[in-house]
Amino acid sequence: MEIKYTIQGLLIYAAIGAYVLAFVTSLLRRGKAGHVLYIFGFIIAVFAFGYRWYHVGHVPLQNLFEVFLCLGMICYPVSLFCQRILRVGGRCVDMLIGAIVLFPAGFIFSAQPQQLPPALQSWLFAPHVAVYTLSYILMAKATFQALSQLTGKSYDGDEKLLQPEQATYRMICAGFPMLTLGLVLGSWWGKLAWGDYWGWDPKELWSLASWLVYVGYFHFRYMFGKKHARINSTWAIAGMVVIVITLLWANLSKLFSGLHSYAT
Amino acid sequence: MDIDKGLKNRIRRFAMWTTMVLIALLFCLSVYGAFLGPKRAKEFFNSIPLAVFWLLYIIILIAGIGLFRRLLRVPALLLIHAGCIFILAGALWSSTGGHELRQKLLGIDKIRTGQMVIYEGDLENLVALENNQQAKLPFSVKLKDFRIEYYKPEYLWVQSREGQSWKIPVETGGEFSLGADFGTVKILKVFENFKITIDGDKRRAIDDSGPGSNPAIEVEIKSPDGIVDTRYVFERFPGHSYPEDRLLLSYHRIISDYISELEIIKDGKVLAKKDIEVNHPLHFGGYHFYQSSYDAEAGQYTVLEVVSDSGLSLVYGGYLMLCIGVLWHLWLRHIFTGIKLKSE
Numbered sequence: 001m002e003i004k005y006t007i008q009g010l011l012i013y014a015a016i017g018a019y020v021l022a023f024v025t026s027l028l029r030r031g032k033a034g035h036v037l038y039i040f041g042f043i044i045a046v047f048a049f050g051y052r053w054y055h056v057g058h059v060p061l062q063n064l065f066e067v068f069l070c071l072g073m074i075c076y077p078v079s080l081f082c083q084r085i086l087r088v089g090g091r092c093v094d095m096l097i098g099a100i101v102l103f104p105a106g107f108i109f110s111a112q113p114q115q116l117p118p119a120l121q122s123w124l125f126a127p128h129v130a131v132y133t134l135s136y137i138l139m140a141k142a143t144f145q146a147l148s149q150l151t152g153k154s155y156d157g158d159e160k161l162l163q164p165e166q167a168t169y170r171m172i173c174a175g176f177p178m179l180t181l182g183l184v185l186g187s188w189w190g191k192l193a194w195g196d197y198w199g200w201d202p203k204e205l206w207s208l209a210s211w212l213v214y215v216g217y218f219h220f221r222y223m224f225g226k227k228h229a230r231i232n233s234t235w236a237i238a239g240m241v242v243i244v245i246t247l248l249w250a251n252l253s254k255l256f257s258g259l260h261s262y263a264t
Numbered sequence: 265m266d267i268d269k270g271l272k273n274r275i276r277r278f279a280m281w282t283t284m285v286l287i288a289l290l291f292c293l294s295v296y297g298a299f300l301g302p303k304r305a306k307e308f309f310n311s312i313p314l315a316v317f318w319l320l321y322i323i324i325l326i327a328g329i330g331l332f333r334r335l336l337r338v339p340a341l342l343l344i345h346a347g348c349i350f351i352l353a354g355a356l357w358s359s360t361g362g363h364e365l366r367q368k369l370l371g372i373d374k375i376r377t378g379q380m381v382i383y384e385g386d387l388e389n390l391v392a393l394e395n396n397q398q399a400k401l402p403f404s405v406k407l408k409d410f411r412i413e414y415y416k417p418e419y420l421w422v423q424s425r426e427g428q429s430w431k432i433p434v435e436t437g438g439e440f441s442l443g444a445d446f447g448t449v450k451i452l453k454v455f456e457n458f459k460i461t462i463d464g465d466k467r468r469a470i471d472d473s474g475p476g477s478n479p480a481i482e483v484e485i486k487s488p489d490g491i492v493d494t495r496y497v498f499e500r501f502p503g504h505s506y507p508e509d510r511l512l513l514s515y516h517r518i519i520s521d522y523i524s525e526l527e528i529i530k531d532g533k534v535l536a537k538k539d540i541e542v543n544h545p546l547h548f549g550g551y552h553f554y555q556s557s558y559d560a561e562a563g564q565y566t567v568l569e570v571v572s573d574s575g576l577s578l579v580y581g582g583y584l585m586l587c588i589g590v591l592w593h594l595w596l597r598h599i600f601t602g603i604k605l606k607s608e
Contacts, residue, residue, distance in 0.1 A: 115415050118542035173594045175484070180590045184583045192543050195569045196552040197579060198306035198355070205298040212291040217285065222420045223280055250298065 001107055011048035014108040015041045015072060019099035026051035026092040038095050040188060042076035049073045056113045061129035064251060070133050072102035078137050086170050087163040093144045097137070107135070114205070132182035136243055138175030139214075142168050143240035146233035161168035165229045169221065169235050177215050183211055206246035213239040276331050282324055289317075310359055318352055326348045343589030347582045354578030360394075363572065375399050379556060380568040382407040387529060391570050399569070403535065403549055408525040410566040414517040420481060420497060422449060423512045434481055434515070444488060446511065453482040457561060458498065458525065471495065476562045481515055522555050524566040540568075547573065 003009070026034030049069055053059040075098035075122030082088040105111075115123075151165035162170060186207070191197040198204065217235040223237040225234070275412040280597045283575040293314075297305035308314065325345050328533040329335045356362050382405060389404040414563035419432035424446060432449060459472040469482065479499040479579035485513055486492050487510075497515040521541050528536040528548050536547040551575050559569035 029573065038556045039363055070401070080560065113519070118519065118521050122543040177587075177590045178592050181452070182586055186586055187583065188580075189543075191576075192545065195545070195571045197576075200297060200309055201302045202305075203299040207299070209291050209294040212287055212294065216287045216291070219280065219284055219287065223284075 001046070002110065008048065008051060008111055009106065011044055011051060012069065012072075012102055015044040015048060016102045016106055016171055017041075018044060018103065019072075019075075019095050023092060023095040023099065030053050035207065036097070037184060038076060038079075038091070038098075041095075041098060042073070043078075043216070044071075045073040045098070051182050052111075056119065058113060058116055059126040061126060061133070062114060062116065063109070064248075065105050067110050067129065067133060067247075068101050068105040068109065071131075072098055072105060074134060074137055075101070075175060078110055078134070078141065082138075082171070082174075083161075086167075087168055088141065088145065088167040089158060090141060090144055090148070090167075093140055096143065097140055097144070101116060103135075114206060119193045122193065123190055124185055124192070128185040128189055131178045131185065135175045135178030135182060136247065138178065139172055139236075139240055139243055142171030142236050146236035149233040150230060150237075155241065160215075165226055165232060168233060172217060172236060172239075174216060176218075179214065183207055194248060201252045208249040210242040210246050211241050226248055234236060266429065270355070272331075274341065274603055279324065279331050283328065286321055286324060292495045293317075307534050311359060312361075315356065315359075315361055319354055321354075321573075322349055325352075330596070331484040338593070340589045340593035341520060345589075347585030347587075347589055350582030350585060352582075354580075354582060357574070357578060358572065358575030359507050362575065366574075374550065374572050374574060375570060377569070377571045380405060380553075380570055381565055383411055383442065383560060383565045384408070384525075403528055403530040405568070406527040406529055407566055410467070410522075410524050412519055412558070413521040415520045418515070418517045419483065420449070420451065420483065421514045421516060423514075425510060425512070442511075447485065447487040449511075450484040450486070451481055452484050455480040455482070458496065475564055479515070479517065483513060484485065485511065518580060522558055522566075524555055526553065526568075546549070550574070 004012070007012055018037050018205050022034045022037035022041060025037055049060065052066060052069060056062075056066075061070060075094055079094035082094075083091055140210065145164045145168040149168060161167070186204070187197040190204075213235070217232070220228075220235060221232055224231075276527060292516075293309075297308060298392065300308060326346055329345055335345055352560050358376075360376045363374060369531070375391055375393065378393045378399065380388055380391055382388045384407055387404045387406045389401045391399050393399055394566055396457045396597065407584045413420070420432045422430040422432060422442065424442075428446075430440065430442055430449075432438070432451070434451055434454060436454055439448055441448050453469075455469070455471045456479060457472040457476050458478040459470055459476075461468050461470050481497050483495050484492060485495065485499055491544045495513060499515045499517060523539050524542045526537065526546055527538045528532050528546075536546065536548045538544075540546045540553060540555050542555050545555075549608045552571045552573055554569040554585060555566065556569035
């Protein structure tokens with residue numbers, strides 16, 4: 001646990017506070033006020049990300065602190081996109097996701113600025129991490145929809161929005177291309193930096209495993225459609241579990257030392 | 265006719281379940297491989313039983329395209345599945361086993377991967393292979409120069425025994441105040457290759473322009489009561505301090521890049537030249553040359569990773585097909601349908 005008594009830290013804590021307040025306010029059926037707070041939290045998160053960018057002098061996606069900061073920032077636009085374009089609800093839960101993903105940036109990971117090692121000085125660095133970050137948020141939303149399907153509790157009364165099972169599928173459809181792109185861009189970058197497009201590194205293998213869970217999900221849903229909705233939802237949740245392992249355990253555990261160890 | 269249809273359906277169902285089993289199996293193998301570590305995982309996934317597994321994957325993908333008309337009718341789905349076949353075929357083609365097989369069957373003798381150690385100014389065509397043997401390239405590689413670049417400014421770290429610390433940019437002539445209790449620190453000189461020469465009975469610190477590397481800085485510490493102490497702080501030999509020293513000094517530089525200036529030479533002619541660095545390899549004659557390691561002591565030689573490019577275009581082609589297919593099927597067709605509906 002590390003409390004950050006810096007401008008960076010204060011911005012993160014303010015964003016967490018705004019997201020939590022937005023969540024509580026929305027739960028209390030004060031939707032508009034909740035939305036305003038959510039926007040406010042997003043603006044602070046943008047400032048926090050921008051401040052970090054200015055401070056380190058490169059796209060801040062180098063380590064887990066920066067990745068979680070980015071996750072906390074993109075929650076709101078993703079939420080808005082899902083609600084308006086994909087007709088997937090769960091804005092209230094998105095506020096909670098925003099606070100959850102900012103928590104490790106605020107309290108767990110070190111904010112010590114680092115210079116980019118030679119391997120990270122590539123134009124592929126930002127797109128590779130950015131598409132993964134985006135896919136993780138989309139898959140996190142899919143997971144909450146799947147949980148909603150399993151528990152039978154829907155947080156949205158809006159009839160224009162999709163039912164949880166369908167919403168889960170749509171979210172995975174939105175996130176999977178990003179997951180694929182992340183894997184392929186990483187492989188391409190690996191070839192340029194390390195000489196091999198596939199190094200059998202633990203992080204690479206966990207990334208492949210998470211990709212395969214969703215490949216399995218698509219095949220299973222193709223086979224049975226919505227007949228086994230609960231299994232579909234369990235599959236989506238399993239995908240998120242493997243993503244969390246890929247993002248955290250594979251980076252932090254000494255069990256998985258490899259080429260991606262600098263990303264901690 | 266009906267029997268045919270029933271049989272076809274049974275085969276399709278069998279193919280789907282086989283696919284599911286193979287996906288689950290690859291998932292389990294990936295997780296298992298993650299626990300093995302990169303080196304052992306590479307050996308494991310390149311073993312003969314796994315080569316059979318990869319072939320099985322290719323067969324089921326081809327069978328799937330043949331069995332399910334939808335995969336042929338929907339171009340995006342075809343691209344995704346054909347892309348996976350290309351990736352797997354390319355991976356088998358580029359593997360060590362693939363290289364060995366081609367050597368046995370077709371007599372194509374190509375190095376899969378190896379390392380070259382080249383000293384500055386030298387020409388080299390020998391590649392050290394993974395099995396401790398050596399192989400020759402059909403051309404030579406010359407290392408014109410090797411250099412390491414560092415982030416600027418470099419820093420001198422000063423720490424008091426009470427736990428206070430300062431990060432001072434290393435600039436010759438720069439003076440930095442440590443506060444009323446500790447005085448000032450001044451950077452007098454920066455050495456790339458610190459050496460001591462004996463001139464009569466005097467010892468003198470010089471920056472030797474000859475071979476070798478011993479980065480150091482000469483620092484002047486002036487205490488609040490006016491006592492001046494001159495110290496040398498070495499990057500490679502930290503911890504030169506005495507118990508009576510109030511301040512501990514250390515000198516760190518952060519590498520920003522490794523650069524090898526290379527020339528490809530055959531029959532005395534320069535065929536290609538490139539300054540290679542991490543992320544920017546040299547591609548020539550069916551091989552990629554990567555900056556892999558270097559002489560950390562004196563910076564006199566570079567270590568290059570030599571990797572065959574066989575099968576790479578198949579893999580990259582597969583990646584492109586997979587990405588286009590996935591984006592098309594899951595994103596673009598919905599966007600286009602939405603636009604079409606709106607316009608109607």
